[in-house]
Amino acid sequence: MELQLIDLTKKYGSFTALDRVNITFTEGIYGILGANGAGKSTMMNLLTDNISRTDGKILFDGVDILKLGRDFRRILGYMPQEQGCYAHMTAATFLSYMADLKSIPKKRAKAEIEKLLQITNLYDVRHKKLGGYSGGMKQRVLLAQALLGDPKIVILDEPTAGLDPKERIRIRNFISSLSSGRIILLATHIVSDIESISDQIIMMKRGRVVGVDTPENLTDSVADKVKETVCRPDELESVRERYRVGNVFRRGGETWVRVVGDELPDGGRFVPDHLSLEDVYLYYLGE
Numbered sequence: 019m020e021l022q023l024i025d026l027t028k029k030y031g032s033f034t035a036l037d038r039v040n041i042t043f044t045e046g047i048y049g050i051l052g053a054n055g056a057g058k059s060t061m062m063n064l065l066t067d068n069i070s071r072t073d074g075k076i077l078f079d080g081v082d083i084l085k086l087g088r089d090f091r092r093i094l095g096y097m098p099q100e101q102g103c104y105a106h107m108t109a110a111t112f113l114s115y116m117a118d119l120k121s122i123p124k125k126r127a128k129a130e131i132e133k134l135l136q137i138t139n140l141y142d143v144r145h146k147k148l149g150g151y152s153g154g155m156k157q158r159v160l161l162a163q164a165l166l167g168d169p170k171i172v173i174l175d176e177p178t179a180g181l182d183p184k185e186r187i188r189i190r191n192f193i194s195s196l197s198s199g200r201i202i203l204l205a206t207h208i209v210s211d212i213e214s215i216s217d218q219i220i221m222m223k224r225g226r227v228v229g230v231d232t233p234e235n236l237t238d239s240v241a242d243k244v245k246e247t248v249c250r251p252d253e254l255e256s257v258r259e260r261y262r263v264g265n266v267f268r269r270g271g272e273t274w275v276r277v278v279g280d281e282l283p284d285g286g287r288f289v290p291d292h293l294s295l296e297d298v299y300l301y302y303l304g305e
Contacts, residue, residue, distance in 0.1 A: 247286025
């Protein structure tokens with residue numbers, strides 16, 4: 019199974035939202051990192067054919083998805099960032115409606131819906147109207163509908179936004195369990211979510227892919243680019259102006275800063291054993 023993007027481009031007038039992207043996806047979980055406007059959602063909307071491409075190709079096993087049409091949509095599950103639920107429907111009714119749109123046989127749909135409601139911790143409120151759901155509950159409903167029909171390609175745009183830490187871990191672990199036999203693309207601002215479950219990380223900036231690698235290789239690549247150093251509170255602003263600062267924290271009664279970049283303070287200490295994707299993000303994608 020292979021999903022291939024070849025010179026994929028999307029323009030809005032003179033603005034280029036996605037610029038000649040070339041990636042080949044195979045089975046596994048791909049975390050997509052990038053700031054707002056990096057092109058993450060544009061790429062996902064092109065993959066789901068929600069918007070038309072300006073140039074390039076999207077091939078599934080060598081065939082353009084536009085030619086595959088309905089056959090491609092049958093194996094696709096998509097969770098959009100926007101919470102476009104029907105407020106007057108209950109969760110159970112909404113999922114049944116989505117199953118009908120996907121042409122899933124009723125008996126199979128009933129079993130799948132019950133299972134997904136249990137997994138997303140919505141079973142006890144399945145008959146409550148979506149208009150009364152919190153933002154986090156709506157997120158879980160959208161995730162459930164994306165997984166109806168056992169899709170081979172799953173595209174998730176900010177799947178854990180609005181969830182409390184316990185629910186985030188639950189959903190993250192569930193997504194990880196789905197990876198066998200599937201291509202899963204996961205875009206999120208919560209770096210820890212993709213750090214722990216992704217096989218590959220795609221870094222995007224200003225419509226372009228600037229790197230694709232494993233989380234381990236990416237963190238190794240910034241081993242000599244991260245320092246922690248003591249900083250007096252009255253010096254903090256000047257340090258932020260000069261360096262790319264990550265976390266600011268208290269330790270032993272002192273203020274410490276975590277600095278990422280090619281230029282680092284003379285003092286402080288490197289932290290090669292405590293690197294994270296947040297450091298990678300700041301180094302490669304931070305302004």
